Every structure is written in C-alpha cells, then in structure tokens.
Amino acid sequence: MLNFYSENKNLIIDDEPIKDKLLTIPLNQKRLYKISHGSFKTKANESIRDVFKENQWIVIHENTGKGQAEAFKNDLTEGDYVYITIGGNELFTIAKVKAGSWGYVPEDITDENGWIYREVEYIKSAINPDPSPLKSFKEFIYPSGNSTLTEITIDKIEEANKNIFEPHFDVEFISEGATKIKSQGELQKHPNNIILFGPPGTGKTYHSIDKAVEIVTGIKSNHEESKVIFDKLKKEGQIEFVTFHQNYSYEDFMVGIRPDIEFEHLRFKPYKGIFYEIAKKARENYLASKEQTALAKSFDQVFNEIIKPIEEKNESVEITMVSGLKYKITDVSDTTIHFTKPSGGTQHTLSIQTLQDVVEGIKEVTSGLAAYYYPLVKLIQEKRKPVGNVQKEKLKNFVLIIDEINRANISKVFGELITLLEEDKRIDAKNELRLTLPNGDKEFGVPPNLYLVGTMNTADKSIALIDIALRRRFEFIGYFPDYSKLEESDG
Template sequence: MTEQEIKKGIKDVCEISSEIATLYADNNALVAKLNSVPQDELQKASDYYASRSGVIVDLRKDVLKYLKDGSKLDLTTLEGFIVKHKTGKENQYRAYKNYYSIFFPIITFYGHNPIREFIDQFIFEIINRLQLKDKVKHIYFDFQGARQQGSDRLWFALFNKNQATQSTGLQIFSDFHHGTIKYGIYRHSDASYIKGPIELSPENFDFEEMLKFFEENKKLIIDDEPIKDKLLTIPLYQNRLYKISHGSFKTKANESIRDVFKENQWIVIHENTKKGQAEAFKNDLTEGDFVYITIGGNELFAIAKVKAGSWGYVPEDITDENGWIYREVEYVKSAINPDPSPLKSLKEFIYPSGNSTFTEITIDKIEEANRNIFEPHFGVEFISKGATKIKEQGEFQKHPNNIILFGPPGTGKTYNSIDKAVEIVTGIKSNHEDSKEIFDKLKKEGQIEFVTFHQNYSYEDFMVGIRPDIEFDQLRFKPYRGIFYEIAKKAKENYLASKEQTALAKSFSQVFNEIIKPIEEKNESVEITMVSGLKYKITDVSDTTIHFTKPSGGTQHTLSIQTLQDVVEGIKEVTSGLSVYYNPLAKLIQEKRKPSGSGQKEKLKNFVLIIDEINRANISKVFGELITLLEEDKRIDAKNELRLTLPNGDKEFGVPPNLYLVGTMNTADKSIALIDIALRRRFEFIGYFPDYSKLEESDGDFLKHINKEIYSRKKSADYLIGHAYFMTVIDTFKVIKNKIIPLLMEYFSGKTEVVEEIFKNSSWVIKYDIEKYDWIIQPAN
C-alpha cells in the first residue's frame, strides 16, 4: 500500500466513526441514513435475510421491505415497526441498547465493504513491515461490533500466535472512535495501557510514526508466551466447578462464531438444552464459579471464572438461530495442550467427549479431573480443601467500608453511587446502563438498599424504635426496625453462615408464612402444641397480629408478630401469661429455620446501603451508637470488635465487615448541618466535580465560564454547577431559565445584578427585565 492510500483509508474510517457516533446519539439522523441507503444495498441485505427469521431479523426484514418499496421512514414509523415486533418479546430486546444496535446491518453490511477491504490490507501491511508474519495472530471488529449489536468503534489487535485470544495476553491495537485513531500496547486482563495510547486526528496521523512506535515495542508481543511450566493452583472456596461444551459450533464453518464467543468472553448454551442443563446454566451458575470450556471433543480451550450478571440472548445474527443464551466469564488460563485425543475413550460427563453440554464437576471428581484434564492440558489444579475455609477478611474488603461521594449539585453523585454499589457487590465495573439493571435486581433481593435523609429523619427510622399500631382503636405502639438494622442483620447472617460453612438459615418470615399457609390458602386453622400437651388454634393473621383460640375455647386472643420474631431471634423474653403461647410457636419456628445438612453452603456476599443526601439529617442523632460500630476495626471479627445493646433489647448488635455504606453529600447546601468531625473521620470522601468533556463543546464552554465566575466570587468549589444540568434535556435555553438562573439567585441571595454579571461575556446574553420582572435570554451570536 502507498502512503497516500493509507492516509485516505485512515481518513475514510475516521469519518465513518464520526458518522456512527451521530447515529448512536440522534435517532432522526439514523432515520435519514436508513432512507439514504442505495437500492442495490437494500436488495443485498434483503437477500441475506430472505431465508432467515428471528425476533430482531423479522423487524429488520419489515423495515427493509418498506425501504425497498420506495417509502421513506420517519421516526414515528420506525418506532411503530419496533413496537409491533417487540411487544411480548421484550426479553429478547434487552441487549439492544439503542436504535442503531437494531438497524446497523442495513447500513453496514454492504455500505462498509470498502473500509473492510482497507483494514484487511492495512493489518497485513503492518505485519509485513514489522516482520511479524508467523509470529502473531490478528483479529478485528468493525462497526457491527463483536456482539453483532452495532458499535461506535472499529478496532483491530495483533497478539502472540500462542495466546488463545488477544484477551489473554498483550496486544498491539488500533482503535477508530468518534473521528480519531488511537493506538498502543494494551493488556486486557487489567485494562491497562503498557505503551501509549497515542490518539490522533486523521490529519495528524503519520503511518511511519505508527510503525516506529510498534517497532520499538513489538518484542513485548513476541516474548508474550503463555506460561506453561508453572502449575497454577486454584482453591475453590465456596465456588463450584463446571464443564461447558461448545460442541454445537465445532465445525470449521463455525469458527467465526467461536471467535465471537472468545472475543466477548461468553459461554453459551441453547435454552432448549434438556435434562435441566439450560436451567442450571441460567440459575445455578453464579459469580465466582469456574468453568472449563471445550469445543466438543475436538479442542480444549480455556478455564474461566464466571462474572457477575444474569444471562442474556445471543443476537441471532451471530448464530443464525434463536434461543442461544450466554453468560459472561473472565479467562483464567488457556489450554497449554488443547488436543483432547488422550481423553477420547473417557465418556463420563465431565470429559470433553462425555454426552453433556453443561455439567458440574463435583468435589468427589476433582482429583480425577485434575489428574486427567486440568494438570496435563491446562497446567492447573483445583483444590477442594479451600471449600472448607472462609476467605480472610482482607480478601473481600477491596473497598473502604464507609464512603461519601461529595461535590456541588449536578456532578453525578447519586448517579455514580449506583455504579459504586454494584461494583462493591459484584467486584466489576460496568457501564451505567448495565449497572442500573444489576442494581435493580440486587435491590429487589435485598443486597442493596437505598434511603434519602431529610431533616425529620431519625434514629427510630434508621435503626430501631416504636410506631403507632393503626390496627387497633385504642392508642398503642409496636416495635419498628429501620433500614440499617435490617440490612445489617442480613449481612451478618450471610457473613456468619459463610464463615461457618453452612447453608443460610431460613428467614423468620419464610418459616412463619409456611406455618400459616393453611390459613391463607384453605381458610383452615393451624394447631400449635403447648408444653402441657394441649393445643391452641391460630385462626387468622393480619400484617402485625396473630389471632388465636385458647384450648379452653376462649376466642379473640392475639399475639404480636413482631414480639414473636424478637423471641425467635433471642432479642426478647416474654414473662407474662402469654409466654405459654409465644414460646412453643417460637420453638417451632426456630427448628424449621435450621438449614438442612444437604443445603447449599452460603457464599460470602457484600451488602451496600446507599444514603443519598446524607448531610440533610441530624446525622449524629440518626446514627447514635453506630458512629463507633461503623469503624472497620470495631466490626464483627475485627481486632477491636464491639457489640452493643440496642433500645429494642438486642444485646449483641454488631456491624459485619461485609456491609458497606455509600453516602452522597451536596456541598452547596449550607442551610443544613454538615458532617460532624466524629462521623467525618469514619468515612472516606471521594470528590465529584463538573466534567465538561461530557457535554457538547458549546455547553461545556458556557458552563466552564459560569463556574469560573462563581469560584471568583465564592472562593470555593462547593458552589460550582455540575454537568448533569445540561445532560438531561436538549434545550439549553430551558436549562438556563428554569435551572441555572434560579440556582444562581439562591447562591447570591437574589441579587440580579450579580447573576447578570456572571453571564457577561459568555455565549449567552442574559439580562433581567425590571419592567416584566423576568429574564431575557438570547444566544450571543
């Protein structure tokens, strides 16, 4: 290739990356692009899909037919097509994050062929000039994306030929994104740049400089051989070990499909796989479990660790078939001897030739699997004795236990608290959209809780207290357990069960509901045997009260469900005459709560409580004695562990080490008490400030001007204005009128002349009309 051809090719790819960025952000631009696709490309795309069908494919075929017939789309028509096909099939659409991810094939399948040809030639030009032939493998994905869901970037990578994928070692990479080209040496395993990156506009790109950079660093790739001689020991702890076979895609014709699985670090199975394998893949496989991946009986590929997150559908463009589902994994070790021939005669399920797609390698089979599979073919041994030990505290505390995200308004504190909570629980960072989906699931399961403080929030709301019992005509009170008490209790139960290597005991509510099931379902009373041998009957249950009939036949007697729970959990003893009714029922529940010996051992989990606007309450009053218990060295099993007696009678309350607090604090709100010194020293503070790079250039420059003026007057970053104000709506005029000006008027005590002065020399002309008592807002140009 000539230098001129390379320069033109780089310019073309960068221009298309800019166009794709626009199509991502603007659905109207996408519609215009779809309307401009030439008829011959529409026909080729129609021919490609003619013999195919699927949830997304059928939608694309409808749109293609509409365009081929000479009709022009508008956004309303396009959305009508989507609603028609999506209704009732929402789950299959879950992975498609925007309209481009659905309709990109119409634009890219044939319209992007010229840049594909260029990239192919460009890669081989680099390999030849660097004399890397027979030393590296290469891979690239264009704007269709590795997951066939569209992408706003095109990238390629060169990596050592003995590595399983570019993800398992170092890579020379080049990335085209939003109009620029970036290149360097990258390591996927820890997302780090070893050399570079260098990012350039196409006008500033110099191929000779790129080659010089790669030449200086190519030895890193050549020397990046997989480690073969060292035996890697992997303790299972509470995790499980599985075999997953991709045998359905073992033929040479399906190699490209396997490459997609490898690039995305997916393991896959069809949702119709029999013998409960698909259900186990969906529900039993959990974060931290290990799998060894085999391509049927043809090839051993890698050992991987399951990432957090639920299963999803593989886009049908990848497999040409509906119903394939995936889980995300992280590669731990590639096969050092991928040839499974020595194992051909072994037909048990755990072996590559065994008649199973997904199967667990149980503890009793690990020694055999180590000897025959893992040690000779992967250089790995799994040890099950780790399953009898709990991880040491330092192993799971990767984050500070108490964090406050602070900063001026609109800087994304609450937004980022969601991402931070998910990262603490799952151990991985995701984009916000994925994190929010995981957050909602974890919140529903009780592993994450969210509360907003306000001036009337109290210790009784947060920890324990009493509240009026509205079920009775006369005034009386009932115990109340706050959000912190409840999540601390869940975290403690998980921590202790995982430490003791037992299954988690059933909850009080779970067992109680089992006992009263006949009342709920059949309207039949439930008999409880007393110590005397007599029986009383539970006849009805409300949200807070148990109604029962005495053995003598006396009716209209009641027990408190909350008191019963306190007795079950050892918080309270009943000494009144009602003890003869509370105690046998409590004993029955205690027995039923005990985990069975065959129950699955509890895995250690992290729990997170997000406290939004933490400084809007009287926090010393809200936290009470928790101020001491929150310290990491005062938590359960820590060096200086403390447990306290609470007002509700709980004599052994402590905060477990697997409970994390994430607070947010608006530094501009000075009308309320700030964090006091006692609590402040127990939290780590992470600042959030305006990020102008997240905005359009004009809005970013305008906001930067405002903040500079605010800082010059307030002499503090506490009062700056965050970028989020300009990210929620498109109309900058409305943002200025309805959000920015009212906030500035509050900052500067209603002085219109000061606010006018702040906007002076900005990209907007903003003045106060003293006749209309309103603001005049106009662009400067």
C-alpha cells in the same frame, strides 16, 4: 522431498493438536441465560426433545411464573446466548438466539397447549454433559437450580465459567465492560464508609450505583451493566437505597415505634428501619460464612410455611404445648395471631413482632402468654435450621446508599451508630463493640461486610460543617465539574 522436509521441519514438529484450548465468546453487550427443558427430561419425552433439537428451539410454558415467561417473550433478543440443560439430568448445548418473535409449539408435539418457543442457533455442544458435579449448587444459574429461565449477570460470569462453561463446554464467556479487580476472585477491600461529595450535577448519585456494584461484586463495569446488576441486587436485598431529608430520624433509620392502625384503640408497634434490616442480613451472612454453615431460613419464610393451611385451605393450625395440650391458630393478620386455647376460649392473640423478637433472641416473654409463645418459638427455630446437604453460605458484601446524607441531622439519625460504624469497632474487629438498642435488642453490632456509600451536595453544606465525629469515620471522594466539556462544546 528432503528439501521439503528440511524447509518445513519446524512446522511439522510443532503441528501438534492443541489441547484444552477454550473457545472464548465475548458477549459484546448481549446477555447470557440458562434455559431448562426439565419438563421433558424423562425417557418417555425423548421424542419431544428430538423435535426441539431438529428445529433448534428453546421452549417454556407461557404460565411459567416469576416473570420467566414474560422475559422469554420480551427480554430475549437476537444475539443473546443461552445454555440449554435438560433439568438437572443433562447439559446439552450453548446456543445463540436468532432474530424473530416467539411462537406456540403445535399441541400435537407436546400433547399440551401453552408451550412457546424461540429459534436459536446451536454453537457448542457439551463436551461433558454429566451435571453430577453440580448437584450441590442450587442457585438458579445451575442445572439443578429451581428455575426455567435465568439470566447469568456479569457478576456471576466468572463463577459460571469456572463451574459450568469451562469444565462442561470448553468455553468461557467474557463481558467487554467487566474488569476483574483481583485475579484470585477475591473482593477488593474498600473503605467501609464512603461519602461522594461535590457541587450539584457532578454525578454523585450516578456513580454511587457503580460504586455499590463494585463493592458487592468486585467488578468494575460501565454504568449500563452496573444498573442492571444494581436493580437485581436491590431486589435481593444486598443493596438498599435511601434519601435523607430534614424530617428523617433515628426511628426511621434504626428502630422505633409506629401507630398500629389495625387496632381500634391507640397503641403502637415496633418498627425496624432500613439500616437495622440490612445490618441484620449482612450479619447473618457473615456469621454463616465464618462458621461454614448454610444460611438459616428467615423468620417470615418459616412462619408462612406454618400458617399455609390457614391461608390456602382455611384450616386451623395446631401447636403442641409443653403440657401436651394443643392450642389452635385460627387466623393471622399482618401483625397478630388469633388462637383458641385448649379449653375452647377464643379471642386470644399473640403479636407476630414479639414472636419474631423472641425467636431471634431480642426479648423474652414472662407473662402468662409465654406458655403459648414458646412452643411456637421452638417450632420455628427447628424449621429454620438447614436440612440435608445444603450449600454453605459464601461471604457477601452488603451496601446501603444514603443519598443527600447531609440534608438530615446526621448525629441525631445515626445515634450510637457513630461509634459502631468505625472499622475497628465492628464485629470480630480488634476493638469490637456491641450495644443494647432502645428496643431492647441486646448485643447489636455492625458486621464488617456492610458498607455505607453516601452522597453529599456541597452547595447545601460544606464538609467543614459536618459533625467532626462523623467526618473522621468516612472517606471523602470528590466529584467536580469537568471544565474541558465546556471547551469542547464551545468548539
């Protein structure tokens, strides 16, 4: 016995329980989702939840909107992972989707038809099922996020590991194709203006997608994963894509006017181009994150809330004027607000674009219509303010990809942006500059979190022929033929 102890003493001494060791789950090209059973979170539905647990089902109603039911039916595949939450009340388990199609939950279980299920295999129950620390997080990937099925893309995995999986499941997910650029989670500093150049067929447009995703997320990944993230970010407005051509102009890119085809007589309406719009989003995000506040609601979001009774119930909307009198908004088209004066006079209109410009401080109204514009402006500005305990805005990077940047007259398209694009001329930079645009927008500046990625075909025009003022503001990255591929194909 003494000999046994002597030979194995180190083994016995070292044989202590390992604490806080995470279970690492590699995704291996599979996807990760949140699924919420929030519709069954009440005590009265506990028996229904027990049936789901007994059968190891995840469920969703087939009428769930925003493509969630279709994704549940068609996008979930064998081997994908889900974490199951009971609404914002409880974190339940991590599971793996099993082979097989979806099916209908028998009506006698839910007392309602239309519920569909997928079979899963439970992997790891929550060690801390209380989601209270996550209540302030309202993004869709969190238990309190207003969604039933949400994919946790690779740009969100690090955040989900930190806030959800490590503290609540003792688990971390890793994506084989994802590489952290900085251990601190900070985004690597990229040049604000980049042009990928080279002869045709060398992958410039292909790599512009990967570069844009890297700038926004701080993650280098394979192209397949980057394309999935790219499509998501483009849909959310954090990445935009445009192709230049010979007829492309400043009015298309920044600001200009377009014919108003809704009006019977010839007249024009303001137009805001792709650069103006993405610069506005980036600036709003930058200022909100700098001031540690939540992002204000958009003009369109608040305006649509105000006119909702007109759209849904055909009821007019009353707006109280400074005098205490009220005018009624009776109809709204794409560009025009129709209203009735307090005196009963009809056939009066306000411009939605002018209203938005006044709300955003771009212009002022001094005509007699000011009495009607400004009460509505005040109402919109009040409704745009964040209410309650809203999550503070985090700094995000925005990217505009300009394909075939040298096919347009670049100096003509960029106009005064030639100056504003410089890193030291951007908002809060050492030599910050702001300009008044042709549309009257005062104090326009380019934020530091907006990046331009251009592609340039040198078979059309060499770099030497590019405007020198533009050349010195961009960093050029070359893409050239790989002749070793020819040697491989020749054997």
